[in-house]
Amino acid sequence: MANIKEIARIAGVSVTTVSRVLNNHPYVSPQKRAAVLATIEQLNYTRNMNAVHLITGRTGAIGVVIPNINYYYFSAILEGLAREALPAKYRLILCQTSYRPEEELQVLDMLRNKEIDGVVIVSTALKPETIEAYTAYGPVVTCQDSGERRFSSVYLEHYAAFWHGLQYLRNKGYRKIGYFEGRQHGSSSGLRQKAFGDFHRESGIPLHPEWIMFDCATEEDGAAALDRLWQMEERPDALIIAGDHVAAGLMIAARSYKIRIPEDLAIIGFDNQPIGRLLGLTTIDNQLFEMGAAAFRIIHDQINEDAPSPVYRKLDYRLIERTTV
């Protein structure tokens, strides 16, 4: 393998110029850049970036722990992340974990092994204490409320947002409320479940556990949950649904039952997705794009500017009134 000195000699330029071309530095004349590139081509020179990383201690890469790429909530956060990472010239190393702790640990291990400069955890099955053990090796940001830990977080108050939605339904006169949720065991969904339980207790509205449907991840799950609900003797008159796409599936299925929305069944969604906008779905906007973008900005500043760490950033939610309540 040719080295930089050899390239400089053959191209008739200085070693500094070769280095500048390799690093995409702007202050190189077009003639000299062309000469260097032609020489590189001729010598088939490859700069081994592993050696570069070994010397600089930076990789320009961030690990992303994401349970499932094809789920709107996560892919919207990822999109927000990627939009910021692109202009900042950071690569994202994506690990789809399906909530398997061993896969998540592997990404954290990459931080320990200096293969990446930081980790963004979109959603996790790990205990906060486990994540904390890795903060010695570099910055970590979670996209969920993990409490005041040794790592950063950017999060929505799922408890307050859900409570707000339930209060809205109650103010509109609804007292028989069902609830469709994704994962039963998860940090954010746990907060929503707690809000659902506490709200019923505090407002004295009877809670029907049979109207709580878990594992609603897709449009078809929403339709199937409505099928189960409509086979029951007693039915809710309102639903709160974590995921506008799940609500959309239910709304489409509701037509074959001739269910009028909101007269027979009011619906409030979560996420503010495009499909919900089209269907006139009343929903809670939880700023998913901004969550991903903010996570990137936090970790970027901690890597490059020694910004204070940890940072806890709470995002606002907003109820969007449309036509389904």
Place this chain on the structure above:
Amino acid sequence: MANIKEIARIAGVSVTTVSRVLNNHPYVSPQKRAAVLATIEQLNYTRNMNAVHLITGRTGAIGVVIPNINYYYFSAILEGLAREALPAKYRLILCQTSYRPEEELQVLDMLRNKEIDGVVIVSTALKPETIEAYTAYGPVVTCQDSGERRFSSVYLEHYAAFWHGLQYLRNKGYRKIGYFEGRQHGSSSGLRQKAFGDFHRESGIPLHPEWIMFDCATEEDGAAALDRLWQMEERPDALIIAGDHVAAGLMIAARSYKIRIPEDLAIIGFDNQPIGRLLGLTTIDNQLFEMGAAAFRIIHDQINEDAPSPVYRKLDYRLIERTTV
């Protein structure tokens, strides 16, 4: 930084045992593994993976060029890729390029720089000749038909699949066909456009260019395209739509116009997405998950088993009859 010998000495085990623990080798007794891990913790030992990669020449990572994560067509391919990569213990280095050639070149440059073991190009703005120049550095697989190039490809015959859909509409008696498409300039969408033009020419059906709507990427774009169409004096009686989610947006918007489907307007989609299944949308299944999965298997075998390269794999399409034609 402590070295392996030091860890072995303190833990009271052999250097081989330490090495096995670091490499997650199964044949280490639980006692010895615990001793090694405790010693590592105590010494805060970090194995620098960049040094490991420098020695082994392998990174266990594959670069993925993807224009947009949040677009169903691409995210479904990515999901197929990720599902295979996870059990094979490969990391995906994701680069969302927005079809910017300089971003795509950066991923190919990572291959040249030995930062990754291969590149999967989900969709590209680069010329095939440009991609060919990088095949000297490692395997490249595209998820589109690039012809018989020096890199591999796994692809759907978009021309034949679209022709099949148009033929189906014609056999059902439709002669006034409109067409919603994503990007106007793209390798796969170019093939679909050619099929649309050729089909009209060959079957003697007049083509209405004003019924071709480009840049239909989201549900809301589908709804907006219907708005434009319905302001026209002469309207199509059938539509072929690249993207079931775009068709879903149109179908939802069609209700406010009281358009009966298929009586007033027949619709055939593309992708076989969950939302289309719910809406009873007749569609063309183009095996997006399998495309991603096959791309991973091809590149994995080329990296690890010196499998023959390049490979060209054509996937089958299938028309799924439901209720919209």
